[in-house]
Amino acid sequence: MEERRILAIAILFLFCAFVLMPAHTFAFLPKSGQSALEAIQFQDSRLGVHSEGTLAEDIYSIAGTTAYPNGTQVFQGWNKFVGENGSNWTLWIDKRSGIPSFCEGSGLPWVPGAGNSLVNNDISIYLNSQDGIDISTLEKIARNFIYQNSNLFPFDCDNLTLNPISSNSYDEYLWIASFDYVYRGIPVENARAYFRINSGNLVQFGTENISPIKIDPTPYYGATDAQQILGSYIGGFLPDDELLETGRLSIIPISPCADIGQYVGVVGSGVDYRLIYTLVFKRQNVLGTWLAKIDAHTGELLSFGDENLYGIVKGGIYPITRTDIEVTHPFPNLVLQMDDGTRPVTDRAGAYGLHSGTTATARLDWDGEEDYWGGISVVDHCGDGYTPADTKISAIIYPGNIDYGTSTGRDCDVPISKPLGDTHAARNAYFHLDSFQQKARAWLPLNVWLNSRVTANVNIQPDHSDPPPPNLPTIYCTAFWDGQFGTANYARTGGCSNPGEISSILIHEFGHGLDHNDGLIPPENGEKGTSEAYADVSAFFVTHDSCSGRNAFTINCDGYGVPCISCTGARDVNYAKRTPSQPHTPNGFIRGHCGLVPTGYGGPCGKEPHCESYILSEAVWDLATRKLAAGGIIDQHSAWEIAERLFFLSAPSRGQGFTCNTQNESNWTSHGCNGDSWYKAFLFVDDDNGNLTDGTPHSEAIYDAFNDHAIACAPRYPNHAICSLQKPTLTVTTSNYDVVLSWNSVPGASAYKVFRNEIGLNAGYIRMPITIPASTLQYQDYEVANGVTYYYTVQALSSGLNRNCKGPLATPKSVTPNFPYYSVSGYIGVNPVTPVSDVLVDADPAWGKSEGAGNYLISGLKGYGASYTVAPSKPCYVFTPSYSTITITNSNRIQNFLTYPSLTGCGQCYQKLEQDMGKCGGGGVFCPIEMQQYYLGLFRNCVHTQTQMWNSMINGAELLSINLSRAKGQPTTECFLFSVAEEDDYFVNLVNGDSVDKNTRVSSATVSLNPGDDIFKPSDFNMNARLLVKPVHLTVGDYSLEVELRSQPDSYLSIVISDRDFSQLPVLP
Secondary structure, three states, X not given: OHHHHHHHHHHHHHHHHHHHHHHHHOOOOOOOOOOOOHHHOEEOOOOOOOOOEEEHHHHHHHOOOOOOOOHHHHHHHHHHHHHHHOOOXXXXXXXXXXXXXXXXXXXXXXXXXXXXXXXXXXXXXXXXXXXXXXXXXHHHHHHHHHHHOHXXXXXXXXXXXXXXXXXXXXXXXXXXEEEXXXXXXXXXXXXXXEXXXXXXXXXEEEEEOOOOOOOOOOOOOOHHHHHHHHHHHOOOOOOOOEEEEEEEEEEEEEOOXXXXXXXXXXXXXXXXXXXXXXXXXXXXXXXXXXXXXXEOOOOOEEEEEEOOEEEEEEEEEOOOOOOOOOEEEEOOOOEEEEOOOOOOEOOOOOEEEOOOOOEXXXXXXXXXXXOOOOOEEEEEOOOOOOOOOOOEEEXXXXXXXXXXXXXXXXXXXXXXXXOOOOXXXXXXXXXXXXXXXXXXXXXXXXXXXHHOOEEEEEEEOXXXXXXXXXXOOOOOOOEEEEOOOOEEEEEOOOOOOOHHHOHHHHHHHHHHHHHHOOOOOOHHHOOOHHHHXXXXXXXXXXXXXXXXXXXXXXXXXXXXHOOEOOOOOOEEOOXXXXXXXXXXXXXXXXXXXXXXXXXXXXXXXXXXXXXXXXXXXXXXXXXXXXXXXXXXOOOHHHHHHHHHHHHHHOOOOOOOOOEEEOOOOOOOEEEOOOOXXXXXXXXXXXXXXXXXXXXXXXXXXXXXXXHOOOOOOOOOOOOOOOOOOOOXXXXXXXXXXXXXXXXXXXXXXXXXXXXXXXXXXXXXXXXXXXXXXXXXXXXXXOOOOOOOOEEEXXXXXXXXXXXXXXXXXXXXXXXXXXXXXXXXXXXXXXXOOEEOOOOEEEOOOOEEEOOOOOEEEEEXXXXXXXXXXXXXXXXXXXXXXXOEEEEEOOOOEEOOEEEEEOOOOOHHHHHHHHHHHHXXXXXXXXXXXXXXXXXXXXXXXXXXXXXXXXXXXXXXXXXXXXXXXXXXXXXXXXXXXXXXXXXXXXXXXXXXXXXXOHHHOOOOEEEEEOOOOEEEOXXXXXXXXXXXXXXXXXXXXXXXXXXXXXXXXXXXXXXXXXXXXXXXXXXXX
């Protein structure tokens, strides 16, 4: 092993000295405005491998051929599976691994549940004890399933280890068994197998990045070696650097070649593996968390970059309705398009990660293939009525913020200089629908529709003045859910306010979408009154406003003959705000106030569904605002959480809201005794011991709320709870761009849940997708933005047999991260009256650039004693001072710089390098690894100097010696200054690429001596021309050499201007 390590070190030294060194020599480029660490970020293009599933039926014909060698085994397994379990299953195969990536179907009974007739005795061989089913039970069943279907899992399944975090039961009826892929005890990143169980049945399973591994699990480098390699790459660690990961060993999937986009190679040959170290560090006063991945066999640095998030996407929205003051909020879960081809997704703060690209583009109407935890696509129809209006906004990285802005007006009015699709409706639709999707998904995490991208059409033409968009009818003052196309649709202003600018109407239609996709009979195949209630209730669990569509009209709603007192929307489901103020029932309200409708669109009583929806909506509103909080035992915030939980978790069980008997025309009867009634479903979810007859924790309130509207079912069970948890006391503090929550320990609690919203203290909260262990009484929310007010609460949970034991919510607290920011500004010039423009001024991580008058501004800097090194840079210029260290307390700072064109002396740097090389023993003596890493760091900082000095030994009296490499991106012109002290004849010698590998040679370039005096033109270059020489006569004075490379990336050349003609040398240098 030691011999392999020494060999690898020797190879690395040669690689760095003779391959990497020229690459850094070429780096005599203008500074990009980024910090020193930002400027050297990169990622090997072979990383980032992910499964690429294709339907099994599409590649069946090539199974067993050279295009899919292991396909025969997989399809033998698939045929066996279908033969045993039926054909109602669909299989996807990962083209990279050749292994099944995803399978779903009609369900296989695994554990007792609503979806099967199993009992514990049926699975007794998998049970650990009398305690019943736990995750170890699911693990055993899953492993047996893999064994019975081994051809579908053609890899060593002993390498699967249960993931204890993601494997769990979710709200009693959902289980997930997830396995990490581990090779010889070493975890494989982003590789897993998973099994998803709903109502006791396996409905989905699959794998990701799993393939047979054939690498040596023994590292040839140690973690200390990896630290030295990283230190060398970054120019050395600083004394205050904090190493967070000292060298975590893992295996990473990697593409065998740098394929871009979709994999098109042999099925099953698209993934390899590397043994790597991961190192993470932070640098004082440098914003970022810096992560590197280093090959543990070769020492190759595979990636280096900042893991933090910076750019933010935001826009102006109305918190509830269009008469509210418009406020700016982050846009989360938005897929961006980078100019490097990557597609980051914004987090809950609207922030996205930095990538190698320079420009990020956001669009609200994104409809790409990458669905990230669902997502919303908003199509704005302002424009010609046929073509959707543009919603794209781009930003240059640093600071990278994309602001959709705020605006006056309505409908198609947009902020100044924004695209036509940046309307009030587009911004509000995106924000509010995404918020509802997050809320619903927190309760129903495995709902397929909530994890899919949904389209909302806004600003549809309201009348016949323009043709309607394709597939959309001409509409007037309305909004609707299109079950055929799966879209929510909102008209422009026309007889009412724009419904796309009102949150409750936006969410109402999205509620129809959830009803359509919650797994039960879709509303178009059943009665519609329950669906209208479903939609209204979905909306008021977000707004906590009983008025559906507030400010859609200028007058109060008529309430179908029971007028609203203070609601300018479509309905007010708080009966106390209508006249007369009394609970409404099917007999007392629907019978006399709701009109008839065409067959097939009525509610439970066969009448107009919007009118009928009042009954169910009022019952749930009463439960949340009256019955649960009656007597003051349950506070109002906790009452909202209980009602919301019952509503969402009962969604897969709810059908027709109640039964209505209209046989007696003068006296209808109604009840909630049907098995799919909302009343029965709420009791089912509320129960905490599996016995409804002894009552549930809130059975009295549930009964009273539904019975007041004549849709309950006797008897009225007494409240019965087998646990009780106290209310936590919540404290919040802020730091820069983060919020810290802390609370007291609640006796009996096994975990805690955090809730958050951005609308208001009394609005609906979103249950955040994380469970806090009982031992951790704190949560730090990094996904926040400065200037936005956030509202938080926390809840204690209990586990074990009592899985439905949840305590009251802590009294909510609000917090607004709003730390001050400052700036550094100044003047840059040769003198006070001769400014210099286009000077990049770096303050790490922020930067600025001098404009025509020589003035620059760097904003967004932290105060409170933060220090910044402010450094100007421009090719062929030196600055006085060369940099300035500025400490900001509580005010902006000014720093001026003088500059003049000059050559930069490198003699001291070379002398230090020469001395250190002498310490290593001189030429030809192999250096120990410790010294080698040190020298590699010196190469990075001084390689330009050492190249000049080494070349001068053979170049004669040289005037200039440079090495250039063609970088990726657009060609750039580089300028090099030199001076002539003695008039004479000289030679411009150009050595093109490698002496053997012609692919390294530059195929097109321009080289000019002073502007306009071409030395070499593009026609002078070709892959066979390695040496170009041109004699020149130079007089005493200063000169500039300008070079532009136009060839393929990574090609390179060297230019030496001296008194020696290289064509006369026996060997080229």
